[in-house]
Amino acid sequence: MSELLEGLSYLGNGAYWAAFGVAVFMAVFVGLLPGVSATLVMALSISFIVLNIEDPLIGIVMLATLTGVDNTLDSIPAVLLGQPGGATQVTFLEGNQLARRGLAAHTLGAVYAVSAMGGLVGALALAIVIPVIKPFILAFGFPEIASMALFGVAMVAALSSGAMVKGLAAAAFGLLLGTIGIDPISAAHRYTFGSLHLWEGLPLIATTIGLFALPEMIDLTMTRRPVATHGAVVNNREVFRGVRYGLTKWNIAIRNGLFGVFLGAVPGIGGAVVDWLSYAMGIFFSKDKSEFGKGSLDGVLFAEAAQNSKEAGQAIPTLAFGVPGGRAWAFVIVAMLAYGITPGPPMLDRFADITIMMVFSLALGNLAVTVIGMFLTGQLAKLTLIPYPLIGAIIIPISFLSAYLSSTDLIAIFIIVSAALLGLLMKQYKWPRPPLLLGFILGRIIEFNFQSAISIHGMGGLLTRPLTIVLLVLAVAIAVTFSKMGKIGTAGTLSDEETMPVVRGASGDGPTVSADGAAAVSAKKRTLAITPASIFTLAIIGMAAWALLEAFSFPTRGRVFPVSLSLAVIILGSIQLVHDLRQGKTGAIMDIGMRSAGMEGVVKTALLIIGWVTFFVVLIFVIGLKYATMVFPIGPTLLFLEGRTRWIGLAVAVPFVVLFNLVVMDYVMAVIWAEPLIPFFSTR
């Protein structure tokens, strides 16, 4: 008790409040600046904190606050700018479509309210469960983590609604992409093409940006218009309206918040899947599923409630027995060890003051960031009123820089471009991208934990673990339920137009719908014909066939997953190919459509932007990434803006990217730039 009181006495300590303020400020900074993560800021600051802040409570709580509250504002780039981070893919999928309807301020207001409530739920759960959590965490071994990840696979059934075969094939393809890298069980180098930088697999950020963000950025740039439609309401009042709406969703905050705590508390689940799993759970319990995938605010809230609370969940194993719940929490452990603080039972006894202040700071930090976010967003959301070419001129090169940071090698450029090409083609031919991304994220978790489970317990042993069996049965039940739920996100377009300002003249801010619509799917006479869609499907089958052949050179245990997944892609792809050859139609799918489709002069515009991006990529190799990104803004601003705006855009975008390169990339991160072909541009 005396330790608790001692902890609370810090509320009168100026140094504590100063450290708390700095942590909140850094969390706001991290949330707003694309390409900068809390992990990076913690890496940069940990030795400074440990060496200069003598009071362990203040140092540790500062780090915990930074990692615990940085998830609120990272929804801003995802919603406003169309740039998802590692854990804001659902927010991007649903929220960016809402921003396109002029609802950015409202959406973010609701996100803040639910995030704050989710954070409070997390902090409260942290305080309550630490004393009793240990047996629960120990009950989750390799088999249970693999089973939990299978919940995510069940989600594929929901994300594939409208195009089940394509969705399943995309998910299998994503899982197959997840097998790239060194297999820790067999030591096989799988599909690494001799590159050291693929040993740990495809980098998540580069793949996500390429698959999801870059196609949208290019699409939006082509429209030459702002993200939001004319008449969009962007001001603080709209943010507060959103907050009020969010507050009415307290049930989502509690339910999905607790789910986030649970997911965060299980070491090995990984932060990147939490939003997807929470989204799946939200859809499962929703009565009206027609909005999901085409701009559902509730969909965003399902993900965001869990995103924030999972941090407190990750704090649980960190404090309860020194197992970092996530990558950022590993820094907290490092700091604790450096300060001589022992995780585990002492956190409830000798160091209970640290625990109570951590709980308090997480709760207060979430509220503080929310309030700051509310006041900033009224202004920030005005970014959605700026013609997107100016945003794209800044965000596209920064996306390439973020991708490069993930491997410090130009292979990241190859990955982002390949993923963008794949993403664009998937959009064009109505293959849903979310299942692919989910499969990619889940692939390594499932395979590694399943293989480890087999090693430790044997196949027979798995079936004697009650928790594993329960989780597996639940995963199967959810998959079946989702698949029987029918059309998620495929109906109600009309009512959307009635209630929300939808961009007109474009074929879809909502889901991609075939020209003649899903309803036109007909079983009438169909002749066999080779179409571009069938060629794309054939290409997917071809890649899987190559992966299958390659897999036979792997050691036995290293080939099980690649062979199974390649076969799955080939079989599902073949079914789809027959469908394509018969010119069968695809229903509405759960993905963002091409906003520029149907625009006047779209072909010329497409050629211009593709030409410029191609020139940019060539430039990266010729003069180096650093200088190529600095000149990139010239294209979008001068090509796609008009009149005085283009010069203003140029005057803003070029200096912004130059400063970002010099300050963030060069000075703060000390990035090692790849050598360009022309030595004059060498930065070394």
Add this chain to the structure above:
Amino acid sequence: MKKAYRSYLSLVAIAVLTALVLAACGGSDDPTATPRPTATPVPDAPAAQPTPTSVPSAPGEPTATPVPGAPAPAPTATPTSAPPPPTATPLPSFDAEAHFKGKTVRILVGFNPGGGTDTQARFLAAKWGQYIPGNPRIVISNLTPSLAANNFLFQSEPNGLILNYNATAPIQSSTDPNAIFKASDFEVIGAPVARNAVWMINGQDLPYNDITDAMGASGPTLIAAGSAPTPQELVGVGDLGNFLLADWLNLPYEFKLVASTGTEQELLMIERGDTNNFTAGSVWYQLPQRRPGWISSGFIKPFAGLAGPGGLIVGNAEVEEFTASYARDLITDEQKDIWDGLMAPEMFVGKNLLAPPDTPLDIVNTLRKAWDDALADPEFRADFERILGQPIEIQQSGAELQEIFAQVEDAFLRNIGQLREVQEGVYDKFTR
């Protein structure tokens, strides 16, 4: 269309001009890492011929029989008196202050931000610069995997402005086909700790008090788990060393392949009951803090010390003395030859700071002196030990370590064929 085409070309021209201007304004002013024109793989380069250093035997090491081809003793004792011959070229009238003042020293880290190696390097970035004349700014650049960082260092300009903080001596990794370096070509600036390891068991599940109790026993079986080594990885400390001992000493041992992500997972596995033993280096010293009571309650017992010749393991906060047998004392001379060849590259140093090959001697000596001065400062030393999570063990200077690098590498490369055969044999025997 023609007009658009012309506009497009104009844009490209503007872009190129802008790039030229930007590069001219802010281009080649960072001299930290100009690659050398040629990066020749040097796997077969002749090793240096060092003079063996005399290192007092550690407790439990009464018969440190010299073994032909075996590597040098582990550098855990007092410094040797005779300085080794210089390995790099001195600069004429070198002014260290002028060389480093206002410059940026880049320390590479072959791991992602947040791990132990990265945190220690960031400590050096924050605190070490003041011991270098001119007090240069030090920055950390993460370049993964560590093989890429060493490749990069090998190609870098040898001007003292780019260094690499490694987790282990890059000797074994130099045999990877992707490696373009030879470890002993690097200039060793310093190293804080060796990488002796402790094999620990679950004392509640297993009836053994020491490795000698398990020799020839039919059970219960020691069950360990970890990732598979790649064909190039002659993994020493965690896995293969245990395989060899199990084979030579007839221990009931089984190794299960899992996707292990490091120490925390190993601790979690033993706590969940997935395994009943694990091997760790610095974690031995950190365990009382990470898992208080594990050792004092008998849940975890030290089972064996895994060290090279002369390697010394001491007690930690929960046990005053390290009393378990040193595995090297229990094996034959012939086995010691193999043991040393496999273990020394992993164990003789842990973390180490290297400069590119052919860095001028004056620069190398300046950096080595800065390292020694920093460690001689009680405040720096105490802070560094806090970040390391263990006492600083290595007393030798960078120059002395340079010699030992060469000896260890020489022995390792000469015996690598035999070592691989041994590895494959025992690996298949115990792995499930």
